[in-house]
Amino acid sequence: MKVSLFIPCLTEHFFPSSGISMVKIFRHLGIDAEYIEDQTCCGQPAFNSGYRHEAVPLAEKFIRLFREKEYIIAPSGSCVSFVKNNYKELNISDELKPALKNISDRIFEFTEFLVDVMKIENLGGEFNHTVTYHDSCHLLRELNIHDQPRKLIRAIKNINFIEMNSADTCCGFGGTFSYKFENVSVAMTEQKCKNIEASGAEYCVGADSSCLMNIEGFLRKHKMNAKTIHIADLLAESLKL
Amino acid sequence: MKSPAPSKTKKLIKEALGNGALRSAVFKATESSALSRQKIIDQIPYWEDLRDKAHLIKKDVIENLSKYLTQFERNCELNGIAVHWASDSAEAQKIILDIAKQNNVTKVVKSKSLTTEEIHLNDFLKANDIESLETDLGEYIVQLNDQIPSHLIIPAMHLSRKDIGELFAKKLGVEYTEDPAQLLLTARKILREKFLAAEMGITGVNFAFAANGSFCVVENEANAHNTLSLPPIHIAVMGLEKIIPDVSMLPYFLKLLPANATGQKSSTYVNFIGGPTGSAYGEGPEQIHIILLDNGRTKILKDPVLRESLYCIRCGACLNACPVYQQIGGHAYGWVYMGPIGSVLIPQFLGEKEGRLSPFLSSLCGACTTVCPTKINLPHHLLTLRSRIVDSGNSKFIERNAIKIWSKLGSNAKVYRLMSRIASFFQSKLFFNSPLRVPGYNKERQFPLIHSEGFRARFLKMNGDKKNG
Numbered sequence: 001m002k003v004s005l006f007i008p009c010l011t012e013h014f015f016p017s018s019g020i021s022m023v024k025i026f027r028h029l030g031i032d033a034e035y036i037e038d039q040t041c042c043g044q045p046a047f048n049s050g051y052r053h054e055a056v057p058l059a060e061k062f063i064r065l066f067r068e069k070e071y072i073i074a075p076s077g078s079c080v081s082f083v084k085n086n087y088k089e090l091n092i093s094d095e096l097k098p099a100l101k102n103i104s105d106r107i108f109e110f111t112e113f114l115v116d117v118m119k120i121e122n123l124g125g126e127f128n129h130t131v132t133y134h135d136s137c138h139l140l141r142e143l144n145i146h147d148q149p150r151k152l153i154r155a156i157k158n159i160n161f162i163e164m165n166s167a168d169t170c171c172g173f174g175g176t177f178s179y180k181f182e183n184v185s186v187a188m189t190e191q192k193c194k195n196i197e198a199s200g201a202e203y204c205v206g207a208d209s210s211c212l213m214n215i216e217g218f219l220r221k222h223k224m225n226a227k228t229i230h231i232a233d234l235l236a237e238s239l240k241l
Numbered sequence: 242m243k244s245p246a247p248s249k250t251k252k253l254i255k256e257a258l259g260n261g262a263l264r265s266a267v268f269k270a271t272e273s274s275a276l277s278r279q280k281i282i283d284q285i286p287y288w289e290d291l292r293d294k295a296h297l298i299k300k301d302v303i304e305n306l307s308k309y310l311t312q313f314e315r316n317c318e319l320n321g322i323a324v325h326w327a328s329d330s331a332e333a334q335k336i337i338l339d340i341a342k343q344n345n346v347t348k349v350v351k352s353k354s355l356t357t358e359e360i361h362l363n364d365f366l367k368a369n370d371i372e373s374l375e376t377d378l379g380e381y382i383v384q385l386n387d388q389i390p391s392h393l394i395i396p397a398m399h400l401s402r403k404d405i406g407e408l409f410a411k412k413l414g415v416e417y418t419e420d421p422a423q424l425l426l427t428a429r430k431i432l433r434e435k436f437l438a439a440e441m442g443i444t445g446v447n448f449a450f451a452a453n454g455s456f457c458v459v460e461n462e463a464n465a466h467n468t469l470s471l472p473p474i475h476i477a478v479m480g481l482e483k484i485i486p487d488v489s490m491l492p493y494f495l496k497l498l499p500a501n502a503t504g505q506k507s508s509t510y511v512n513f514i515g516g517p518t519g520s521a522y523g524e525g526p527e528q529i530h531i532i533l534l535d536n537g538r539t540k541i542l543k544d545p546v547l548r549e550s551l552y553c554i555r556c557g558a559c560l561n562a563c564p565v566y567q568q569i570g571g572h573a574y575g576w577v578y579m580g581p582i583g584s585v586l587i588p589q590f591l592g593e594k595e596g597r598l599s600p601f602l603s604s605l606c607g608a609c610t611t612v613c614p615t616k617i618n619l620p621h622h623l624l625t626l627r628s629r630i631v632d633s634g635n636s637k638f639i640e641r642n643a644i645k646i647w648s649k650l651g652s653n654a655k656v657y658r659l660m661s662r663i664a665s666f667f668q669s670k671l672f673f674n675s676p677l678r679v680p681g682y683n684k685e686r687q688f689p690l691i692h693s694e695g696f697r698a699r700f701l702k703m704n705g706d707k708k709n710g
């Protein structure tokens with residue numbers, strides 16, 4: 001089996017290790033992971049800020065690169081959902097439109113792919129810490145990903161998994177919302193971080209780099225104890241990959 | 242804050258976030274409303290079917306609005322209900338004032354109605370020497386405090402018990418108390434007299450039935466019942482979209498609305514209004530008038546996508562579910578409709594210039610749409626409106642150009658990676674490898690480090706290792 005990696009901007013520049021962890025896990029499972037070097041941004045920031053025309057060249061580039069791929073996998077649900085659900089809103093060239101359906105059917109978020117497609121819920125591995133899980137909005141509400149990451153986490157040996165209060169409430173990031181309305185965004189992040197602390201977890205696991213970047217940024221600035229960890233990093237670490 | 246000011250939302254947000262009492266009142270109230278909603282819904286196994294049904298009914302209504310309204314008008318007239326069409330606030334105000342003058346009305350009682358908030362009726366009547374008193378407890382409190390409601394269902398959500406106790410002591414001269422029962426008693430005493438003295442009652446409309454020219458008002462406090470039955474004249478102000486084909490469809494909404502609005506299985510009172518004294522219904526007031534208010538609705542109707550925002554039944558659930566609303570409350574949105582639905586309606590009602598910030602006041606988390614009883618795709622509409630605002634030139638110059646450049650550069654992988662290397666260079670030379678300072682983002686949050694070796698470089702190295710090893 002071969003998968004094609006879709007590495008979103010934040011993973012490429014800020015959290016390359018999560019992408020690498022994902023690759024390690026694929027290798028561990030005997031899955032061949034290819035990386036198309038020509039890929040860039042999927043266009044979500046432009047689209048979500050209201051710049052649909054500006055998102056078109058990026059989307060067209062993405063479609064050209066990935067149109068033939070059997071599985072497109074990303075360690076970030078929000079970008080997956082954008083490609084899957086919002087590319088059809090864009091005025092892309094007619095020639096590329098037929099490829100869109102194939103891409104929508106073939107693009108998966110990492111945990112969704114493992115659990116729903118590969119039917120893998122237990123990777124083995126061990127992690128001696130208390131963790132909680134933050135439901136990223138687009139994973140939960142646009143891709144319906146709720147149980148998949150939890151199954152993978154719970155299967156890790158010695159891990160102590162606890163649900164925090166309001167795990168499914170937004171962390172406040174929201175892309176450009178985080179600087180357009182910085183104070184509101186921060187108030188939301190603060191609430192999220194309070195819930196993480198109150199849960200007693202040492203790690204807040206997530207499956208979307210943007211939320212993790214936001215939460216981690218608040219935790220560090222405010223010298224709180226908990227840390228964030230991407231689920232790919234958690235799995236790779238528990239398997240000592 | 243009384244006049245529309247959504248373009249001032251940043252200032253209003255700042256005030257709200259600085260008000261600890263308001264924030265804790267709103268946070269607690271939204272949390273508990275959302276919880277009691279969930280409790281009820283867990284007991285309704287066919288909840289999703291109800292939502293589907295309501296969506297379809299509203300879709301049919303909105304697609305065929307003029308047909309249903311014409312039918313409604315004809316049937317109202319047969320029932321002896323006078324129908325008035327108002328294209329905007331000013332027309333609606335004038336119609337009400339004319340009826341009041343013709344009947345020498347000086348005292349009006351009102352029940353809770355967002356549509357009348359939309360046309361600023363209280364202030365208008367007051368300016369014309371007509372006393373207009375809100376009789377829903379929450380609305381009464383807000384009126385006493387010279388404010389507009391901060392929530393679609395719980396008008397005084399932003400106030401704590403202490404605030405209300407102090408308000409009553411100051412404005413009504415009663416002894417200070419925080420006891421809700423005592424406060425209620427005080428208000429009741431005042432309102433009872435006002436009900437008896439009023440010459441006109443004004444209500445909104447929850448659902449109107451095209452097939453028989455009647456309508457209903459849903460409530461919990463019996464104040465609407467008194468408003469529409471005690472005074473000799475009843476005026477109902479109704480947004481055009483409140484029509485449904487016939488009363489057989491009401492049960493779906495009578496399940497959805499109270500569950501979503503207040504976590505109740507059913508509302509305490511459903512008042513049906515079918516005609517004045519002497520009509521087939523017999524027992525109504527002497528005169529019943531209904532004002533069909535457009536005020537921008539037909540403009541919204543023209544848009545095949547955004548017209549879905551007219552499916553709203555004003556249940557308020559999207560406000561309680563919204564983490565933005567939870568932090569800032571309703572007044573910060575700057576208009577009578579707030580929260581996710583407010584952000585969708587504001588630019589449509591008030592224009593893209595005045596409403597240029599509203600659709601951006603959302604993290605697009607989508608919690609709103611999962612609770613909406615008529616399944617309005619609120620985040621989708623926020624996104625559509627964002628692009629309309631940008632296209633109409635109401636975005637910031639710097640942002641516009643930054644995104645244009647990003648889009649150009651991002652189309653070329655080599656340039657895209659070069660940008661990252663330049664940023665990482667700046668980070669190491671100017672910030673000595675500590676996180677970049679990003680104005681507008683990192684007052685309270687550290688910005689992450691840009692890795693000089695990104696994913697691509699690492700992946701290639703790893704692959705090289707694999708090949709070599």
Ligand code: SF4
Binds near residue numbers: 393554555
């Ligand atoms: S948009 Fe939906 S959830 Fe929000 S108030 Fe209207 S009907 Fe209720």
